[in-house]
Amino acid sequence: MSNTSAIEYLSRQQELEDEARKLMPWDPKSCSYEKGALRQQVFACRTHGNIGVCYSCSIQCHTSCDIVELFTKRNFTCDCGTDKDQSKSENQQFKCQLRKNREPDVASLQNVYGHNFRGLFCSCNQEYDPDSSAVMLQCVLGSECNEDWYHDYCIVGKPKQEVKKNGDEETLADGMPPLDSFDAFICWKCVSKYEYYFQRLMSHPLAQDIIAHRIQHGSSEEKDVSHSVKKRPIDDGGNEYSLTLKHGYSKKLAKIKETLDKETDKLYKFLNDLVPFLVNDDPVYEEPEDTATEADDMVALLLQNCMQREHAVAGISAFNTLKTRLSEYLKPFAESGKVVSGEDINNFFKENDEK
Known part of the structure; x- marks a missing residue:
């Protein structure tokens, strides 16, 4: 690793976060089910019986699933956690991780399922x-x-x-x-x-x-x-x-x-x-834009675009912990303007390997 200042390193991390938010700018924290039929981004989950789920559920509830992006559909209600959702997980406490429902909700009769939901x-x-x-x-x-x-x-x-x-x-x-x-x-x-x-x-x-x-x-x-x-x-x-x-x-x-x-x-x-x-063109429903800067949110967005979804949960958790520790480690360097050497970074990873 070449020598670099802590300020340069932290600046690069911010650039990565900004890039991630451009790729997936909306805050995936609420399921659209309770809003009813909408024109919205829909994702097919082939793992849970070829159901359609909203943007947020595709990220938060179906991280390890076989997901196909369908782009927009009209008059569609999210089917994550409904009686149409054929989840096979026995250890899952909630049917939808965002709505926190313990029993399946009623699926909308308005949803039209064609071959797109099978990925065709x-x-x-x-x-x-x-x-x-x-x-x-x-x-x-x-x-x-x-x-x-x-x-x-x-x-x-x-x-x-x-x-x-x-x-x-x-x-x-x-x-x-x-x-x-x-x-x-x-x-x-x-x-x-x-x-x-x-x-x-x-x-x-x-x-x-x-x-x-x-x-x-x-x-x-x-x-x-x-x-x-x-x-x-x-x-x-x-x-x-x-x-x-x-x-x-x-x-x-x-x-x-x-x-x-x-x-x-x-x-x-x-x-x-x-x-x-x-x-009169229907507006596309979108979640509020993501304004947070937490590392786990940033990595979730990057992993969504760059890695297999089944690795996302573990990656998010590990990276979140690592970045927090690394930021704390580099803080004195940034405050004093001291250059970070490759040996400093190696020492950091050596100490964290022992934890």
């Missing part, structure tokens, strides 16, 4: 591959697909091996529009379920301000409908297609809604009752 995504039903450079898009509507995530090549209906590559990097599949040309994606499954309403939207004079692209599923053809608005519904000959929406689509949908008869128009009921979140 897209129409190809595959696990997420962090090493793949393929683009994945989440369906903003999600009424039919439960807000699933789709590979670009599956969106256009192409097998993965047919996707063109630029050197070692995959490019967007043929038929996919540039990512910066739209704000939201609606999959072909959800479009098919509500095709009558989307045909109505594409025939509306404001369609050019809302719909960016119509992407054929099973074809390399991608149609830009923003400059080809028709006065009557578009006939796609039975072909399935996805839609992308332009930036600011919510305000334009609100304008369309204002022109419709709320009593008789089916499109009004669609926008108002079935997909109100497309008109």
